[in-house]
Amino acid sequence: MATELIRPILTVDVVLLTLHDDRIHVVLQAREKAPHAGELALVGGYVHPEEDQSTAAAAARVLRDKAGLAVRVLEQLMTFSGGDRDPRGWSASVAYYALLPHEEIAERGDASLRMLPFAQVKGLPFDHDAIVAGAMQRCRRRAAYSSLPAFLLSPAFTLPELRRAYEAALGRSLNDSAFRRKIDELRMVEPVSGSVSKATARPAQLFRLSKSGVVEFDRTV
Amino acid sequence: MATELIRPILTVDVVLLTLHDDRIHVVLQAREKAPHAGELALVGGYVHPEEDQSTAAAAARVLRDKAGLAVRVLEQLMTFSGGDRDPRGWSASVAYYALLPHEEIAERGDASLRMLPFAQVKGLPFDHDAIVAGAMQRCRRRAAYSSLPAFLLSPAFTLPELRRAYEAALGRSLNDSAFRRKIDELRMVEPVSGSVSKATARPAQLFRLSKSGVVEFDRTV
Numbered sequence: 034m035a036t037e038l039i040r041p042i043l044t045v046d047v048v049l050l051t052l053h054d055d056r057i058h059v060v061l062q063a064r065e066k067a068p069h070a071g072e073l074a075l076v077g078g079y080v081h082p083e084e085d086q087s088t089a090a091a092a093a094r095v096l097r098d099k100a101g102l103a104v105r106v107l108e109q110l111m112t113f114s115g116g117d118r119d120p121r122g123w124s125a126s127v128a129y130y131a132l133l134p135h136e137e138i139a140e141r142g143d144a145s146l147r148m149l150p151f152a153q154v155k156g157l158p159f160d161h162d163a164i165v166a167g168a169m170q171r172c173r174r175r176a177a178y179s180s181l182p183a184f185l186l187s188p189a190f191t192l193p194e195l196r197r198a199y200e201a202a203l204g205r206s207l208n209d210s211a212f213r214r215k216i217d218e219l220r221m222v223e224p225v226s227g228s229v230s231k232a233t234a235r236p237a238q239l240f241r242l243s244k245s246g247v248v249e250f251d252r253t254v
Numbered sequence: 255m256a257t258e259l260i261r262p263i264l265t266v267d268v269v270l271l272t273l274h275d276d277r278i279h280v281v282l283q284a285r286e287k288a289p290h291a292g293e294l295a296l297v298g299g300y301v302h303p304e305e306d307q308s309t310a311a312a313a314a315r316v317l318r319d320k321a322g323l324a325v326r327v328l329e330q331l332m333t334f335s336g337g338d339r340d341p342r343g344w345s346a347s348v349a350y351y352a353l354l355p356h357e358e359i360a361e362r363g364d365a366s367l368r369m370l371p372f373a374q375v376k377g378l379p380f381d382h383d384a385i386v387a388g389a390m391q392r393c394r395r396r397a398a399y400s401s402l403p404a405f406l407l408s409p410a411f412t413l414p415e416l417r418r419a420y421e422a423a424l425g426r427s428l429n430d431s432a433f434r435r436k437i438d439e440l441r442m443v444e445p446v447s448g449s450v451s452k453a454t455a456r457p458a459q460l461f462r463l464s465k466s467g468v469v470e471f472d473r474t475v
Contacts, residue, residue, distance in 0.1 A: 115308045
């Protein structure tokens with residue numbers, strides 16, 4: 034095939050978003066190898082055709098093998114490509130974003146992982162700044178009409194926690210009573226029977242996403 | 255690099271949408287080569303790292319070289335991948351969608367190009383049915399909050415034409431006065447001074463998208 038002498042490099046990169054101190058944070062990992070060894074970057078890697086069923090499967094494998102993480106939501110963002118983005122050659126990276134509760138990263142205790150508030154994520158290697166900006170924009174849009182922000186929390190959460198997750202994802206504050214009415218209307222959550230949060234001085238009822246409350250995304254694993 | 259012995263195939267595919275008889279049509283092309291030689295499929299091809307600056311540039315090149323078309327809007331949809339979608343091997347195809355006026359295809363007179371109403375597009379080779387369905391879904395969503403449907407028309411159009419383009423893209427009819435009020439509010443169009451359409455018995459003022467009316471997309475060429 035004369036027109037296909039050089040095949041581009043195909044990678045995946047995952048923008049891992051979490052909630053900490055009521056702000057969206059991006060989880061980065063120190064790179065093991067050149068280029069940019071030691072620098073913080075998105076968790077990512079080559080697609081392995083011999084083991085990955087798809088680029089989504091590659092992203093899930095990379096998260097598992099490199100960061101020891103399993104996520105409940107993994108959505109494709111878009112593909113970034115070109116001859117200048119990676120010194121190893123012409124490359125295309127299929128970018129994903131994932132949301133996960135802060136506890137899951139803290140529990141890992143992986144020294145290679147670092148969380149930075151979104152506003153402080155700048156100067157990453159490759160075109161990772163642009164990928165992070167795209168993920169944050171997408172997350173904001175989705176938050177306006179889906180249950181996406183709930184995935185920043187543990188599966189059982191209080192309503193004030195859910196509201197703060199929405200506020201962080203949307204980047205603006207919400208009226209509490211309007212928020213509760215909306216959640217009610219959408220039948221987004223259901224009480225976890227007999228469970229109350231011990232995190233607050235006053236016991237608060239715990240909720241989980243109801244089946245009808247999980248608004249569908251393009252790609253979920 | 256031991257983990258990177260086989261590089262996947264990287265292609266682009268473009269879902270070309272146009273308006274004909276007040277319905278969205280998909281422009282397909284008879285494939286020149288195997289696999290599926292002679293069958294109608296999306297316009298697409300390999301990414302050429304030696305000449306393409308990005309996958310978007312590859313999509314524009316493929317449209318130009320294979321179909322003789324230049325489009326005003328070309329947006330990335332998503333990447334489809336896996337070991338089963340193409341008999342030539344593990345592949346990733348970065349899918350795009352583009353909108354263009356029916357006249358531009360008719361003027362080409364290219365016998366390899368065929369237009370089919372969206373509802374009749376079924377049984378395409380590879381996973382092109384899924385790509386077309388994704389493009390149509392995206393087009394519908396974007397039509398609800400952007401000037402996207404105007405790109406189905408020639409640069410100068412009448413307001414009834416614009417309304418029919420919106421209706422076809424949205425898949426539902428619109429109230430005429432509400433439509434005109436909305437277009438007015440958004441300052442989406444401006445009159446083309448002195449121009450009237452000759453297509454109708456009663457002369458109708460022609461309009462074009464105003465600069466402020468072109469709502470931004472993720473990627474536009």
